[in-house]
Amino acid sequence: MTETIRNETGAQRSLGYIIEIGHPDGTARCILDVTEAHGNRHGVLHGGLAAVLLDNAMGATSSLTVDQTGRVPFLTVSMNTQFLAPAHVGKRVTASARVTGGGRSLLFLASELVDEDGRLIATGTGVFKRVRMETGGDA
Secondary structure (H helix, E strand, C coil): CCEEECCCCHHHHHHCCEEEECCCCCCCEEEEECCHHHECCCCEECHHHHHHHHHHHHHHHHHHCCCCCCCCCEEEEEEEEEECCCCECCCEEEEEEEEEEECCCEEEEEEEEEECCCCEEEEEEEEEEECCCCCCCCC
16 A cells, blocks of 8 residues: 655655655655646756656665665765656656665665656666664664
C-alpha cells in the first residue's frame, strides 16, 4: 500500500510535488503536475525543477533502504542529469529511482523522469550518503 508524503519540506510546499513510498519494488516516486509556475522561458518544465524531482526520488529511495517510512535523511554527494525531452504544462511527471550499487557508506542510484504518456523527459544518476544524526551516544 502506497503512502503519500505531502508538504513535508519547504521545497515541497513551494513547488507542489509529492513523494510516494510503499511501492512493491521498494522505491519512491516524486510526482508533479506541471503548471506555468514550473516553466522556463520556452513554456516547458524548467530543467532545474526536473533535477529536483530526480534528486528527491533518489534521496527517498535511498532512505527506504534503511527505513520503511522513507524519512531517514540522505545527502546528495554528486548527481548527473541528462535532459531528453520537454515536459509540457498540463502534464503530470513522475520521477522514480533504483539503487544500482553501493557499500557501507555510499549508495549509487539511477533515476528517470517520465510524463503521463510514458515519454522519457530526463534521467539522472547520483551518489548518496546517509546522514548520521547525533543522539548523545551512538549514531
